[in-house]
Amino acid sequence: MSLLAGKKALVFGVANKYSIAWAIAEMFKQEGADVGLSYAIPQLEKRVQPLAEELGVTFVEKCDVTSDDEIDAVFEKAGAHFSEIDILVHAIAFAPSNELEGRFYNTSREGFRVAMDISAYSYVALAQRALNLMPNGGSMVTMTYYGAEKVVPHYNVMGVAKAALEASTRYLAADLGPHNIRVNAISAGPIKTLAAAGIAGFRKMLGYVGERAPLRRNIDQEEVAKTALWLCSDLGSGVTGEIVYVDAGYHILGMPEPPEKWE
Ligand code: NAD
Numbered sequence: 706m707s708l709l710a711g712k713k714a715l716v717f718g719v720a721n722k723y724s725i726a727w728a729i730a731e732m733f734k735q736e737g738a739d740v741g742l743s744y745a746i747p748q749l750e751k752r753v754q755p756l757a758e759e760l761g762v763t764f765v766e767k768c769d770v771t772s773d774d775e776i777d778a779v780f781e782k783a784g785a786h787f788s789e790i791d792i793l794v795h796a797i798a799f800a801p802s803n804e805l806e807g808r809f810y811n812t813s814r815e816g817f818r819v820a821m822d823i824s825a826y827s828y829v830a831l832a833q834r835a836l837n838l839m840p841n842g843g844s845m846v847t848m849t850y851y852g853a854e855k856v857v858p859h860y861n862v863m864g865v866a867k868a869a870l871e872a873s874t875r876y877l878a879a880d881l882g883p884h885n886i887r888v889n890a891i892s893a894g895p896i897k898t899l900a901a902a903g904i905a906g907f908r909k910m911l912g913y914v915g916e917r918a919p920l921r922r923n924i925d926q927e928e929v930a931k932t933a934l935w936l937c938s939d940l941g942s943g944v945t946g947e948i949v950y951v952d953a954g955y956h957i958l959g960m961p962e963p964p965e966k967w968e
């Protein structure tokens with residue numbers, strides 16, 4: 706098929722083989738794209754480098770998105786390596802772990818700032834640099850979650866940050882549309898990745914959602930990657946500013962089916 710033949714993609718957010726970003730990188734490579742990878746901290750190099758080699762990816766750079774200098778440096782290197790890019794993938798989120806337990810009203814000023822900076826502003830920061838490498842247009846995609854729109858217990862300040870991320874997706878789409886750059890977000894159902902591993906009760910949450918979602922199951926990284934593929938290929942040419950759900954339909958429910966007859 707080779708839906709991305711001749712395309713160049715920069716993928717941010719690979720931590721290990723379970724990362725959504727990794728599934729997207731694999732699929733993009735399989736569809737003919739030239740892929741570059743970026744990871745957050747030096748300790749991840751030993752995880753990401755072998756994955757990159759497995760794919761034959763030679764552009765692997767560290768970038769902590771809290772640093773404008775590191776973002777500038779990685780895009781300078783990307784410009785030297787790729788000269789132009791067609792695709793930006795943003796699969797990054799972080800809130801201090803103490804903010805993802807207890808009540809939202811206890812959110813600290815610092816926890817709010819960090820969650821917003823890393824999980825929402827970073828998409829804007831990467832987009833403004835990517836724009837300079839996309840003279841012929843392109844496509845950008847980020848990862849969001851339903852906790853942006855409805856209250857999900859303990860998602861707390863991450864829900865607020867995802868709401869900002871989704872609004873940023875729309876403002877970026879409006880600004881970059883005239884440059885023939887499309888900007889979208891994928892709202893994924895829960896998946897057991899590193900970012901989910903530390904969450905108390907995550908397995909129970911997977912069970913709850915999987916039993917009630919219209920498709921009566923959970924989704925996986927590959928299904929997210931397939932949607933990233935159509936959004937970033939010519940198949941998505943008319944779509945921008947959109948939040949696309951890859952959640953087995955969970956978000957359409959107003960009230961889940963009762964387990965048995967109610968009367
Ligand atoms: P993951 O832990 O594999 O990926 C999160 C990435 O964010 C990691 O690679 C981490 O290094 C990176 N990151 C954190 N702080 C950073 C910083 N300062 N600079 C650069 N990178 C930084 O987990 P994942 O589930 O693949 O998460 C990817 C995205 O998908 C996140 O935006 C997450 O919110 C979103 N998402 C996840 C789920 C889920 O259930 N796993 C559901 C919906 C959306």
Ligand code: 0WE
Binds near residue numbers: 799850859899903
């Ligand atoms: O976006 C996410 C998780 C993002 C995340 C995860 C962590 C864990 C480790 C952000 N910051 C941190 N900080 C850490 O220290 N998801 C959509 C997965 C997720 O996380 C939840 C969920 C779901 C779903 C947290 C509480 C409730 C539900």
